[in-house]
Amino acid sequence: MCVANCSTDGGYSTAPISILTDCTSYSSTLGMMSSERSANITLNAGAYFYVAYKGSAWRNLYATFTSGLDWSIVSLIDLRLRSDGIINTPPVANVLSPQYTIVNTTTLIDISVSDINTDDDVVLPNDTTLSNCTISFTGLIPNTWYPIALQVEDFINETSTEPMSSVPVQFLIYVQATPSCTILPVFVSLSDCLEVQVGVTNNFTLYVMNLCNFSATITEAIMTKKISGVTTSNVKNSTTNTLSYIQLSWTPQSSQIGTQEMCAYAYNSLLVRSTQYCVTFTVTTSSTNCPTTTVAGVSMTTVTTNSNGMNIPLIVGLFFLTFSLRNI
Template identity: 50%
Template sequence: MCWSILLFFYFFIFAFGVHFKGGTITWAPIDPYDNRTSINITITQSYLWTLTHVQCSNNVPTGTSSSSSANLICVADCLTDGGYSTAPINILTKCTWTSSSLDMMKSEASKQTTLSAGAHFYLAYKGGDWASLHDPPKPGLPWTILTYIDLRKRSDGLINTPPVAKFVSPQYAIVNRTVQINIPVSDVNAGDVVRCRWSTNTSTDECGGICYPNTVPYSTTLSNCTITFTGHKAGVLYAVAMQVEDFLNSTSNTPMSSVPVQMLIYVQPEPNCLIKPIISPLDRCLEVQVGDLISFNIFIMNLCTPTVTQIADFVVSGDVTGMSRSNLTTSPTNLSLSYVSFTWTPHINQIGSNQLCVLAFTSENLQSDTYCATFIVSNSSNRCLTTISTTITSTTTRTTTTSTTTRTTTTSTTTRTTTTSTTTKTTTTSTTTRTTTTSTTTKTTTTSTTITTTTISMTTTTTSSTITSTTTSIVTTAFTSSTTSTSIISNVTPTTTTNAPGSSIPWPLILGLSLLALLLVTCCVVCCFYQLLWWRRDRKNTKNRSSNYDMYGNPNTDRSHMVGSQQEAFQTSSAESSKYGQVQATEL
């Protein structure tokens, strides 16, 4: 009997070890409010395998009943395992999806067990061997995937539910380029703080033969569940092991649970097109009611020339139970646009958050950023109060010359315009003009004898497609790539602009422009008012001056033009003249 078990493990190691690509183990209580002495929990195993060497079946990895003797085993605190060791769970999982282009298969299994209340222990899947890892190669390394289960009540009276990590393995990195690999994590317990750390092999073995930094370059770092990695030799395979843990608050240092994440990173040669595909975020309501059937499409845009590379695969790294999907479909009217259709009817036991995470691969194994959408299931008819849609971004950087590429998806027309460089020389006076716009740069320099004008216009592609009454609009600028088109070579640096719900509005800019406009209007009003007063006063002064002279320029003595003392003087003079005339008449 002992010899048969030993032979089985040797067979398992050599037949399947080199085809193991990583995985995770998590668990959750059926009822976090359960106050009974026995607690029902679900333990979920998720593993990734090489498709061409492991059969897609209901009994992965071996597809035979003999593998039932391999179990998840308690490795620490087994005296408080709540009775798990008397009825252990085997490692058999069910094939859930495959990818022939990536030579990948994923298997999962969720199995229920009953443990004593207050149980806490470490559960692990031990095996071997990993494929040959690192440079120089390190063959025959064993694996240990370990999770920590704790059914003791939290300070808020609940049984804890651990975080969940959504990822695929292997991850692809381009040689001599730094890539940031983000591991999407979520936790159903509101307020819990989730942290990631490297797995260790100190008091408890969490990582077997791939503990940090044994199987990654020394420059590899982990921060906020994001791995920063640079591979300097193509064709080399690396392995990483990390633990995802949740804490009651930001000041706590005692994890309530620990979930493993183990995966491979493959360093590949530089592809012909370095612009990674983009997954368009969902624009529909993500709040759904129990029993309602929902349907939606997720679109993927290929920003490379379709004759160079195509969208080859669409991978669901984090699935939602009961959600079905179609095969990857390329739009018949736009070869750069692909989509996958989803349908789902949520059940009563799915009330709460349900996260779907996906990513796309090109035919050159260039992967998109991971896109996650969180669906909120409720029994209420008042839906769409909130919409949660998250894009998990991984960044690849390299020092290059930067130019700009703009692509827009609108309505159903396709227009492609390319303006080449032209040079004109002429003679004129000294003038210098510099003008910059978003997609065109014009620089004109004029000397006193010669003007050289160079115009460079970037390629602008407007692509439109209408699929099932859905219009997808994607704007992408400044990608890291080295592309060649119509004998024009441009080196570009990758930056992705994502417009998501809830993005910030540039209030300082809007306020500044508003104040500037108000100042200009005020100046115009004051200027007009001043000019009106000055014109009326000048007109009055001109009229007064002109009334004191006749048409020949002589002083005007007409009484109608006299005022004040002048009129009185005239009357006095007239009276004296009249009196003088009377005296003369008397004398005669």
């Protein structure tokens, strides 16, 4: 629903987007599910307004024993022309929710942000500007839930103080007591050729090392940044060593030519997660020209347009962050 500047909503209020979404994944280990849906609507040129998705389904949080707390996710939609004569495309942010952390341990939470317009400024709460979009969190009270709410905003240049768009990110953090094993799972960097050809199916195997031996097993490998068209299998555990793995399959499309990045976390049965592993593929139209072995991957380290009246098609995607289903 429109919540501000509704007189310039470009016709949105006459045909608002449905809040219904489609389930895309779930995790019994993490007690969560994800859903999303995209809708294609048409707004008038020059539309400028704020839209919100509101509800009252927050679980009990650390500061209160009241259930059903209100929450609101607000986005800015701005179809006015930028100073360089084009319509801005907002950044896209992805973060896994809930985030499970260990009491008295500092955890780095990665928020993947991409911007097709290559604007680099991202603003977080309290006027703090971070370019790497990583939050450092230390929970001091076990068995408690914390909500995190922030806005990802982009600017025309480094001196501008007016955001061109504002994208909400909300997620939950659960602080658990110290488990029997606190050693993080570790991804093994892909050794396959990372240059892939349009229309050619590629199969990859991504391995995870379980360093907790028999006190835990690898239960989940969750994609925090997806590549369209990539399918993944469930985690498979070896009966002879500490390696677990998932299998990926992908047939790149012509619309994906260039670089495509994928990121993932691995969790074990004690809800201890790995650092985020990211890998970048290069999609080409010709036969790949790779060396025999190519190793790539990035891991984050964790410490202990137009005149008025002209309709412009706008694709608005609703992505509802995953909320915990676990009653802890």
